[in-house]
Amino acid sequence: MSTTLPGAPARAVETAPPRRQEPGRAWQRWISPVAILVIWQLASSTGLLAEDELASPIRVVQAAWDVTLSGELPEGLLVSLVRVVVGFALGAVLGVVLGVWSGLSRWGGLIIDPPVQMLRTLPHLALVPLFILWFGVQETPKILLVALGVLFPIYLNVHAGVRGVDPKLLExxxxxxxxxREVLRHVVIPGALPSALTGLRLSLGIAWLSLVVAETVSADSGLGYLIMDAREFLRTDVIVVGLVVYALLGLGTDALVRRIEKRALRWRS
Amino acid sequence: MSARASAATGSSAAQVSGLVREFSGRRVLDGLDLTVDAGEFVALLGRSGSGKSTLLRVLAGLDVPDAGSVSVPSSVAVAFQEPRLLPWRSVRDNVALGLRTDTDVDRVLGEVGLAERADAWPLTLSGGEAQRASLARALVREPGLLLLDEPFGALDALTRIAMHDLVLDLWERHRPGILLVTHDVDEAIVLADRVLVLDEGRIVADHAPGPRPRTDVAALRATVLSELGVVDGAA
Incomplete structure (x- = not known):
């Protein structure tokens, strides 16, 4: 399935191995990012860029330091992390169980697959209004939104992975x-793993996206709250801090999945 | 009426009579009779579509006959055309998984010349090595009947000759009954005690090439090729 979903960090997927860089020249890749930062800083310093539109890089660093010391950022981060972890675990477990079941059993496939295939065309973020009606504005709707977002990519890839296990190996x-049990443990599960890991990577991107949306719509704690609260006071520096943290979290989970993939698929080398 | 009995029947490694198998009305096997004696090496030749793979699948228990009776020993092992190794398990695990006896896996790996590759990932093996691993997986099960489904078809000529010697050597040591399905007439004549020709779902010829080693295969080769419908022996 396609790997460019909204929410998955934009990135070329499994292209050719990265061009080998000549040693000692890695710094050349940093020229333009640093230049952009310098220009941004200059624009802020000269008043070209108003503080209430976008704070300067130096102000952002200061704000990051301030909200870390005050405890706002660590607290918000923890709350958001718990939401993502619980929601992800819920969606992933359900996705794996349903995917394996519908992949292995004829009846499981007939019963589970059609409704899931129909529901997956629905952008799950559009369910926010219903979720707020059903579950209020506390933790439940946020966690469930993350879980729902995670469920589909995991289910679809696990299902496809199980169905795609080489019938010659089964024979x-x-x-x-x-x-x-041995068939499941030594043939089906390892055979479905590459596909399942693709689902894992997609679903983590979607998990963060779902969290951002849920927290931006309604929250009284967490990273999203930090950002929305900063908006009230035109604190663009704090807003940028929140955005950077979201980006780092996405980057971190992506790196984690890559390590898991490398370890789980080491037989491919 | 059909049955696939799983009992060693006297001195035979496989006993098939009146075997019928149809696929959507087409009779692929049409009342086939076949006996492989215990410890006998039988080669089965046939054009593509003659039903040789179907026969092998029925003997392996992967397919169910529509009529007739099939009886094979309790231990049947198969080496397929592709080695069918689990790429995510080591060579040793591939040989050992599913094994219910405490046969020495490393000894058998040594016999096929893979002792040093026991911990390797299958994807790092050459074609010949992978096929030897597949043979080891079959042999470690100490089969009364060993089914070989064109196991050398995808190998280069030199590797194939080496594999022929290896198979003869292993057969003499373990003495399973062997049914080798192949389309290579020379291979069949060089290796087997009996060379059978399958056509239109029945055995139509049964040759005994005589004592080994066989240096002159030309005469029998011409006969078998004509039975296979190849004129002039120019294959």
């Missing part, structure tokens, strides 16, 4: 005397 397992 081999049969004539080699594997019992049901």
């Amino acid at each position: 081999m397992a049969q004539v080699s005397g594997f019992d049901r």
Whole structure:
């Protein structure tokens, strides 16, 4: 399935191996980002860029320091992390169970697959109004929104992975005397893993996106609250701090999945 | 009426009679009779579509006959055309997984010349090595009947010759009954005690090439090729 979904960090997927860089020249890639920062700073210093539209890089760094010391950022971060982790765990467990079940059993596939395939065309973020009606504005709707966003990519990729297990390997397992548990453990699960990991990577991007939307619509705590609260007071520096933290979190989870993939798929090398 | 009995029947490694298998009205196997004696090496030749793969799948328990009776020993092992190794398990695990006896896996890996590659990932093996791993996986099960489904078809000529010697060597050591399905007439004549020709769902010819080693295969080769519908022996 396509890997460019909104919310997944924009990035070329599995292209050719990165061009080898000549040693000692890595700094050349930093020329333009640093230049942009300098120009941004200059524009702020000369008054070209108004403080209440976009704070200067130096102000942003200061604000990051301030909200860290005051405890606002660590507290908000913790609240947001808990929402993502709980929501992700919920959606992922359900996605894996449903995906394996519908992938393995004929009836499971007939019962589970059609409604999931229909529902996945619905942008889950459009459910925010209903979720607020049903679950109020506390933690439940935020966690469920994350869980729902995670459920679909995990389910679809696990299902496709299980269905895509090489039937020749299944025959081999049969004539080699594997019992049901061994077939699952040594053939089906490892066979479905590459696809499932693709689902994992997609779903983490969507988990963060869902959290941002849920927290921006309604929150009295968390990163999103920090940002919306800063908006009230035209604190563009704090807003940018929040955005940078969101970006770093996305980057961090992506790096985590890459490490998991490298370890789980080391037989491919 | 059909049955696939899983009991060693006297001195035979496989006993098939009146085997019928149809696919959407087309009779692929049409009342086939076949006996492989215990420890006997039988090669089965046939054009593509002659039903040789279907017969092998029925003997392996991967397909169910529409009529007739099939009886095979309790331990049947298969080496397929592609090695069918689990790429995410080591060579040793590939041989050992699903094994219910405590056969020494490393000894068998040594016999096929893979002792040093026991911990390797299958994707790092050459074609010949992968096929030897597949043979080891079959042999470690100490089969009464070993089914070989064109296991050398995808190998280069030199590797194939080496594999022929290896298979003969392993067969003499373990003495399973072997049914080798192949389309290579020379291979069949060089390796087997008996060379069978399958056509239109039945065995139509049954040759015994005589004592090994076989240096002159030309005469029998011409006969078998004509039975396979290849005129002039110019294959």
